[in-house]
Amino acid sequence: MADLNQIRPHAEVIGADGVHVGTVDHVDGTRLKLTKKDSSDDHHHYIDGGLIADIENGTVRLSANADVAITLEDGK
DSSP states (O other): OOOGGGOOTTOEEEOTTSOEEEEEEEEETTEEEEOGGGOTTSSOOEEEGGGEEEEETTEEEESSOHHHHHHTOBOO
8 A cells, every 4th residue: 555644635636547536635544535526426535545556746646547446435
């Protein structure tokens, strides 16, 4: 798993395909809590830290394409 301490609030989260998935609100344990503004249902969603492939220049890149990562988001 990537070092979640490197992730800062408002970092962009992108899929392996380079498509925007969301924006980090903050790190919550081993998950990323995404901002509500990127959510279609106006709720915070979470991405498991195990999906993070790399953190580069403040951007979080996932190991899954954006369309797949969205289906793996947790709403709680």
